[in-house]
Amino acid sequence: MSRRRSGIDVSEHPEPRKRLDLEPDTVERDLIKLVLTVVELLRQLMERQALRRVDEGDLSEEQEERIGLTLMLLDDRMTELRDRYGLRPEDLNLDLGPLGPLLPRE
Numbered sequence: 322m323s324r325r326r327s328g329i330d331v332s333e334h335p336e337p338r339k340r341l342d343l344e345p346d347t348v349e350r351d352l353i354k355l356v357l358t359v360v361e362l363l364r365q366l367m368e369r370q371a372l373r374r375v376d377e378g379d380l381s382e383e384q385e386e387r388i389g390l391t392l393m394l395l396d397d398r399m400t401e402l403r404d405r406y407g408l409r410p411e412d413l414n415l416d417l418g419p420l421g422p423l424l425p426r427e
Contacts, residue, residue: 353406357399358413362424364395 371388374380380388403410415423 350406350408353402354408354412357402357406357408358415358423361399361410361413364392364399365424368392 371380371392375385402408403413413424417423
């Protein structure tokens, strides 16, 4: 038996929807992994931008020092958070299929 809705035939047994298989024990870790992946992507972009500006001579020595210190502190904090949740740096690199990995392999 089927029903019609807005001119479209909708059967009683539609195709099953794909569902996320969420385990209560891993939800927090998976969420942290996603957040840290985004932060790592932004950290790497900021680092590249800073290096480009240093190479072009756009920054004073004080700005270079401040940026360098900030990036080092962020890297240290990322390491602490990865360790706390049992993640390795490569765990943060999402596979985008045919596009390749999200983060460049260092």
